[in-house]
Amino acid sequence: MGLLVIGAPASAQTPQSSGSREGVPTLSGYMEIHLNKEQDLPTEADLHRFVLMVGHSFTDRLKFWSEIEVEHAFVEGAEESGEVAIEQAYVDLMLHRRFNLRAGMVLVPVGIVNERHEPPTFHGVERTFVDSVIVPTTWRDTGIGAFGDLGRGFSYRAYLVPGLDATGFTAEEGIKDGRQQGGHADASDPAVTGRLEYRQAGFTAGGSFWTGGSGFGLIRLDIETPTVAVGSIDARYRRGRHEARGQWSVVSIGGAGDLNRALQLQSGNSPNIASRLLGAYGELATRVSPDRWMHEVVAFGRYEIFDTQNKMPDGFLPLEELRRSAIVVGATYFPDPDVAYKFDVSREHNKSDGVRGPWRVNFGVGWWF
Amino acid sequence: MRAFKYSGVLLLSIALVAPRVADARSDVKITKSQDAVKVIRVTAERFAFTPSEIVVEKGTVIEFHLTSDDTDHGFRIVDTELNATIPKRRRGETVVKYVADTAGRFVIECSRPCGAGHTAMRATLVVK
Numbered sequence: 001m002g003l004l005v006i007g008a009p010a011s012a013q014t015p016q017s018s019g020s021r022e023g024v025p026t027l028s029g030y031m032e033i034h035l036n037k038e039q040d041l042p043t044e045a046d047l048h049r050f051v052l053m054v055g056h057s058f059t060d061r062l063k064f065w066s067e068i069e070v071e072h073a074f075v076e077g078a079e080e081s082g083e084v085a086i087e088q089a090y091v092d093l094m095l096h097r098r099f100n101l102r103a104g105m106v107l108v109p110v111g112i113v114n115e116r117h118e119p120p121t122f123h124g125v126e127r128t129f130v131d132s133v134i135v136p137t138t139w140r141d142t143g144i145g146a147f148g149d150l151g152r153g154f155s156y157r158a159y160l161v162p163g164l165d166a167t168g169f170t171a172e173e174g175i176k177d178g179r180q181q182g183g184h185a186d187a188s189d190p191a192v193t194g195r196l197e198y199r200q201a202g203f204t205a206g207g208s209f210w211t212g213g214s215g216f217g218l219i220r221l222d223i224e225t226p227t228v229a230v231g232s233i234d235a236r237y238r239r240g241r242h243e244a245r246g247q248w249s250v251v252s253i254g255g256a257g258d259l260n261r262a263l264q265l266q267s268g269n270s271p272n273i274a275s276r277l278l279g280a281y282g283e284l285a286t287r288v289s290p291d292r293w294m295h296e297v298v299a300f301g302r303y304e305i306f307d308t309q310n311k312m313p314d315g316f317l318p319l320e321e322l323r324r325s326a327i328v329v330g331a332t333y334f335p336d337p338d339v340a341y342k343f344d345v346s347r348e349h350n351k352s353d354g355v356r357g358p359w360r361v362n363f364g365v366g367w368w369f
Numbered sequence: 370m371r372a373f374k375y376s377g378v379l380l381l382s383i384a385l386v387a388p389r390v391a392d393a394r395s396d397v398k399i400t401k402s403q404d405a406v407k408v409i410r411v412t413a414e415r416f417a418f419t420p421s422e423i424v425v426e427k428g429t430v431i432e433f434h435l436t437s438d439d440t441d442h443g444f445r446i447v448d449t450e451l452n453a454t455i456p457k458r459r460r461g462e463t464v465v466k467y468v469a470d471t472a473g474r475f476v477i478e479c480s481r482p483c484g485a486g487h488t489a490m491r492a493t494l495v496v497k
Contacts, residue, residue, distance in 0.1 A: 028482040055482055060447050063488045092488045094476070097422075100489070107485060116415055118484045121439065147489055149421050157489075201412055201419050202438075238438060294459065337457040338440050368440060368484065 026055045030118045032366040034125055039358035047073040048364075051087070061094040066105075085181065087140050098148040102159070105182045108139040109157050109195035110208040112234045112247055119366020120340040123285055123300040123332050126362060129324070133306045134249045134279030135232070136176040142185055143193075158194030162187040164214035166226040166259055171272040172322055174251055174308045175228060178214055189213030189225070205235040215255075223258040241287035243298075250310075251277040257313030272319055276311035280304070288331075296334040303327055321355035324348055330362075339367040406432045406466070413455050414438040416486030418477060424495040427472045435463040443480025446494060452480055469496040 029052040037043045049071055056064045066089040072082035090104025107115045113122060113131040117138065122128075131137040145159030162185040168177035180186065191212020198205045208231070215225035234247035253259070256275040264270040285300035305325045309318035330344025342364040348357030407429050412419045414437065425431060435444050435455040445452040446467065453465050479490035 026482045028484075030484075053482065053484075055487065060476070060478075065485075065488045067485060088485060094491075097474075097476075097491075097493050115485055118415070118440075121415065121484075149491065149493070151422055153419070153421065155417065155421070199417055199419055199421070296459070337459070 023057070026053075028053045028055075028369055030366065030368040032119050032364060035363040036125070037361045039360070041358075053088075063092045063094070065090060065092070087138055096148070098150055100147055101144070102147055102157070103144040104142065105140055106143045106145065106159050106161070108141065108161065108193050108210060109159070110139065110193065110210055110230055111135045111137065111232050111249060112206075112236065112245065113137050114139050118368045119342075119364075120334065120338055120368055123283065123298065123342070124302070124328055124330060124344045124362075125342045125364035128247075128281055128283075128302070128328075129304050129306040129326055130247060130249055130279035130281050133173055133176065133308060134251060134277055135230075136173065136179070139179055140182065141180055142182040142187075145194075153199045154196065155199070156194065156196050158192070161191050161193055161212075163189040163191045163212040163216065164228055165216065166214040166218060166228075166253075167263065169214075169226075169253065169259070169271065169273045171274065171319055172308060174274070174277045175214075175230075175253070178228075186216040189216050191228075193230075202238045203236070206233070208232040208234075214253075218259070218262060223262045224255040226256065226259045227254040228252070229254070241291075243285040243300075244283065246280075246282040248280045250279075253277075257315060260313065260316060270316070272309075272312075272316060274309045274311060274318065275313045278305065278307045278310040296332075296337075298332045298334070299329075300331070301327070301329045320352035321350045321357075323351040324357060325350070326357070338369065339365070341365050406430045408432045408434060410434045410436070411444070411492070412436055412438060413442040413444070413479065413490075415440070415484050416479075416490040418444075418479075418490065418492040421492045422495065423477075423492065424497065425469050427469060427496050429469045429496075431467045431469055433463075433465045433467060435465070436461075440483050441481055442483050442490070443478070445478050445480035447476040447478060449475065454481065469494070472496045 031050050032048045034046045034048045049069055051069045053067045067087040069085050069087050075082045075084050086105055088105055090102050090106055093101040109115055111131055113127050114135055114137045127137055141161040143159040143161035147157035149155045162180050164175055164178035166178055169175055191210055193210040195206055195208040210230040213225055214228050229252045232249040236245040253275050256273050260270045260273055281302055281304035283302035285298050287296055287298050289297040307323045309322045312318050326346050326348045328344055328346040333341040344362050346360045350357050409423055409431055437455045437458055439458055441457045442455045444455055451467055453463050455463055473496055475494040477492040477494055
């Protein structure tokens, strides 16, 4: 415990914490290494993410924040290897408690993990299937918007961002490969995205949406412009040694039938894109280590549904093996709240009679500094 | 599709009216400046302080009890000398006293980088 007695502000003596003061850039980041074993596949060791965050305060009202990520350890030209990406790079102009401006590369505020994905903040070596396949994280794009604190526990953020590229949609991962990610992004069909969040002590709930077009890659085809709408609600609760979280996310793709037919004309194969994707999960976690331990061991269990063929356009049938669910159980060891040693096993199921979902065993270490 | 667009408008509309009907426990109001010390407990978690608004009378001596539910955060009242570190989860609490002897609205910000939403991690101290 620290006890500091402060007199009148002008004469107070306080310890200075390192942080985002004017003119002093800050450096922080997070990393993850994974060891993954999926049924029938080779065991894989991977430096999954190496992320550095640089921040700078021009003034108390004008701040810059950025996040650069290297995935899978290295990037080699013309080879399918890792990836270097700018995940965030924006400037905040603080105007008023209820209204502030943000411009740059922003995280789409949908779901829990997309904006809050430092490794110690979630259980499991990998991010949830719902966040990876349905949402899909890490979803970012260039944009401009506003954010603020509305009082009584409510806050919001809302942005105008480029739309998606429907030519990248797939049956297995939905809209994931349609993200433009801020590089030469076509902004002729922009989207609106936003989140309203409510916080009480130990409890956070949020509602998010993304709605916009996705047809700029199909302008030479005589079809209805595909549109995408994403809706998501989520909640987290922590009390004592217990935690719970859940999320429900739905993606609606308008014009999916015409999209499938158009892409089939181009490639010869129908991508079988659904008109609705559905994801949901519920997770419970409990700290099982004694209170007297500063180290923490947390056991968790999660059930997920990630169905990328939840509803099909007329004339198309779902691929039942993509109507998936999974049970994930595991544990996280925190020698420090910013360092997480993770273990989990999962069993995936689907609605197919002939294709069996795999089991997976994962180990990982993630840390934030 | 139209339903989702209307849902977005509805969400933003809720954002405008919700604070008026929400549970008032999220904000802490201290109205008696005659008491010796007013204890205010603030919890930090990526990326918000709870409560996010603190209202006191001028002259109130505030004793902040600061804890975190995750990493260490900073607790800085802008334009004052108060800039404290909030220890990590289950590593205790920081206790600081602050004499609110200047009226106005003061921004409280997280002064230690804590992740993707760090720059927006703010609260407000209102001294009436």
